Amino acid sequence: ILNVEQSPQSLHVQEGDSTNFTCSFPSSNFYALHWYRWETAKSPEALFVMTLNGDEKKKGRISATLNTKEGYSYLYIKGSQPEDSATYLCAFIGPDYKLSFGAGTTVTVRA
Amino acid sequence: NAGVMQNPRHLVRRRGQEARLRCSPMKGHSHVYWYRQLPEEGLKFMVYLQKENIIDESGMPKERFSAEFPKEGPSILRIQQVVRGDSAAYFCASSPQGPGQGNSPLHFGNGTRLTVT
Numbered sequence: 001i002l003n004v005e006q007s008p009q010s011l012h013v014q015e016g017d018s019t020n021f022t023c024s025f026p027s028s029n030f031y032a033l034h035w036y037r038w039e040t041a042k043s044p045e046a047l048f049v050m051t052l053n054g055d056e057k058k059k060g061r062i063s064a065t066l067n068t069k070e071g072y073s074y075l076y077i078k079g080s081q082p083e084d085s086a087t088y089l090c091a092f093i094g095p096d097y098k099l100s101f102g103a104g105t106t107v108t109v110r111a
Numbered sequence: 112n113a114g115v116m117q118n119p120r121h122l123v124r125r126r127g128q129e130a131r132l133r134c135s136p137m138k139g140h141s142h143v144y145w146y147r148q149l150p151e152e153g154l155k156f157m158v159y160l161q162k163e164n165i166i167d168e169s170g171m172p173k174e175r176f177s178a179e180f181p182k183e184g185p186s187i188l189r190i191q192q193v194v195r196g197d198s199a200a201y202f203c204a205s206s207p208q209g210p211g212q213g214n215s216p217l218h219f220g221n222g223t224r225l226t227v228t
Binding site: 031032034036042043044045046049051089091093097098099100101102103104 | 155219
């Protein structure tokens with residue numbers, strides 16, 4: 001079982017403010033990293049699949065960076081809106097090709 | 112364009128009964144994964160299947176749990192003689208390729224919430 005950690009566990013952000021949070025994973029034997037958004041009462045939806053060190057991906061106001069050498073990825077939300085409230089999950093894929101999920105960061109955007 | 116379909120959405124079983132959870136992957140997807148979410152915890156891998164084959168069941172409890180993905184029909188996660196500790200949300204996900212091929216993300220179903228009374 002691989003150790004994939006996300007921090008913080010939860011955060012509150014004011015509408016309009018920007019925020020970011022972290023996914024840490026083993027830096028050796030990296031294959032890929034996924035980010036998912038999970039809204040309450042729905043199913044997780046894929047945001048990004050990241051494979052290369054230095055990758056930066058963007059989808060609207062949400063973006064992610066990847067550092068495979070030090071074993072972390074940041075997810076950024078610019079100008080948070082209430083609809084961004086969700087749990088954000090990262091999943092690490094190592095040489096055995098299994099997806100190991102972190103416990104998630106729950107974001108609550110206050111109007 | 113149906114996504115991953117899981118049924119039932121909610122399932123209540125008494126201790127000792129059997130629970131059968133069904134998952135129909137997205138059209139064209141031959142790779143299916145089952146995850147369990149216990150209260151206050153994240154998604155824990157249970158099993159990865161490809162049509163008619165179990166690829167990886169390292170996350171599955173050794174007893175009472177089994178999974179299949181037949182050539183025709185949905186994938187089934189079966190829990191025999193359920194106990195209260197089996198109460199959880201069970202999520203199925205599918206992808207067109209395995210995790211080592213092409214980096215396809217997973218497409219999740221809405222989950223089945225199992226309650227054991």
